[in-house]
Amino acid sequence: MKEATQPLTAIYVEQPSKRPHVGDARIITTKEKVKMRIPILLTGAILCTLSLIGNNTGARGTLSSSIRSAPELFESGSVTFQVATRFSSAYTALTKCGSGMTKKEEREAEKNGSDIPTVCKGYGGYNVDISYSACSSSFSLVRGEESISLGMQAINWTQKTVEWRMANGKPFAVIMRKYDYAGGEQCATDGKITSESLIVRGLKGYEIDETVAAKTPNANVKARELADKGYAKRRS
DSSP: OOOOOOOOOOOOOOOOOSSOEETTEEOOOHHHHHHHHHHHHHHHHHHHHHHHHHHHHHHOGGGTTTOEEEEEEEEETTEEEEEEEEEEEEEEESSSOBOSSOHHHHHHHHHTTOOOOEEEEOSTTOEEEEEEOSSEEEEEEEETTEEEEEEEEETTOOOOEEEEEEETTEEEEEEEEEEEEOOOSSOTTOSOEEEEEEEEEEOTTOOOEEEEETTSTTHHHHHHHHHHHHHTTOOO
């Protein structure tokens, strides 16, 4: 007797698609979302910082005459933004300076008939160096082998300070009062003072060489403006 056979039934199980699509739109992963949000968060942080800087500057009303701003471009990844350059002034007193020499060197200089210089500590590694000849004194800024002349003055010069213009706390120029003299037979810096002015000189890398007559209204402010304007022309 033959056994009855059951008909075989094929069962098909549909496999889920491995492609993460919904319609034609691609599903964005969590990692991709984080990458997209980084530039947005960075831009927001920059705008917040600049807003705080602006509010802080407004609070310093007493410094507004010595702090000015000019835009500078900075890049962070794919984001470019402007940050204000903060200008300010610092001063070197010329009335309480040493010679930059040891006592022994001073004694030897006097023994040899040499004039002892005046050396005043400045900023950015510079010193204000005043050397003397028979009837005049020579002002210069010295840093290592570098020397920037500020001109010749009388042997009994009367300047009290040198002003340093700073950009974000770093010096880039100086302002000093300079006198012109009637002159004598032996020395151009002899005689009475005929005029005076403020000279503006750039430090290394800054092409600044300006003069403002001392009689100009707000001469000091004008000299600072010329220095700050020259800052934009700095060499690379």
